[in-house]
Amino acid sequence: MLLEDQTALVTGASRGIGRAIARALAGEGARLVLVSRGADDLEQTASLCRADGADAVSVRRLDLADSRAVEDLCKELLDQDGVDVLVNNAGAFVDGTALAGDPGEWEGGLRLNVLAPMHLTRRLAPAMVERERGTIINLGSVAAIEGMEAAGAYATTKHALRGWSLSCYQALRKHGIKVVLINPGFVDTDMTAGVEGADRSRMLAPEDVAEAAMLAVRTRPACCPEEITLRLTKPPLG
Numbered sequence: 001m002l003l004e005d006q007t008a009l010v011t012g013a014s015r016g017i018g019r020a021i022a023r024a025l026a027g028e029g030a031r032l033v034l035v036s037r038g039a040d041d042l043e044q045t046a047s048l049c050r051a052d053g054a055d056a057v058s059v060r061r062l063d064l065a066d067s068r069a070v071e072d073l074c075k076e077l078l079d080q081d082g083v084d085v086l087v088n089n090a091g092a093f094v095d096g097t098a099l100a101g102d103p104g105e106w107e108g109g110l111r112l113n114v115l116a117p118m119h120l121t122r123r124l125a126p127a128m129v130e131r132e133r134g135t136i137i138n139l140g141s142v143a144a145i146e147g148m149e150a151a152g153a154y155a156t157t158k159h160a161l162r163g164w165s166l167s168c169y170q171a172l173r174k175h176g177i178k179v180v181l182i183n184p185g186f187v188d189t190d191m192t193a194g195v196e197g198a199d200r201s202r203m204l205a206p207e208d209v210a211e212a213a214m215l216a217v218r219t220r221p222a223c224c225p226e227e228i229t230l231r232l233t234k235p236p237l238g
Contacts, residue, residue, distance in 0.1 A: 001029030012090030016189035082127030096153030
């Protein structure tokens with residue numbers, strides 16, 4: 001039980017990748033704090049994690065695009081000695097290109113996809129530094145490492161998160177903190193459910209992404225998989 005007596009915070013934990021990562025952490029005996037906007041699905045994740053072996057599970061229903069709510073969550077966690085593992089998974093697709101889209105909606109996407117992980121890291125990382133131990137896992141995308149003609153706004157948020165994650169690795173490595181960025185291609189989740197004509201059997205499973213996330217937990221403290229890109233063997237389209 002690699003995470004016995006350790007606390008992990010997983011955002012966007014109600015479904016998909018967040019649920020898969022939460023269950024993987026539960027299997028290593030972590031105490032879990034699960035965050036999402038959807039209460040019913042979040043409770044289902046919590047039940048599954050308890051069955052998987054989590055030492056304890058608590059849920060928080062909140063909107064991570066609300067900076068005040070994020071600050072309140074951080075204060076609550078720090079009053080309980082902080083967290084050992086932070087999984088910044090919550091995110092949303094942001095529609096928009098140079099020729100289409102609502103810039104007002106882009107701001108909301110930036111708050112959720114970029115500013116929330118930045119806020120959580122800034123508030124929770126100092127306690128990790130004091131312990132000289134901790135792991136921060138950021139969920140990026142292949143859109144973080146290449147342009148996307150039809151989804152430039154979304155790619156922009158993931159490029160920003162990548163810059164933040166790689167910079168945090170540089171800033172925190174000297175304190176024994178692992179910072180890992182995972183860039184998956186198409187994953188079979190609700191976010192990709194509307195992709196017309198896609199062969200879902202060719203997509204990654206949320207459990208594939210969870211396995212990549214757990215590499216940071218299972219490797220020795222001296223080893224940090226700074227960035228992991230998960231590509232598809234066959235394209236789901238065409």
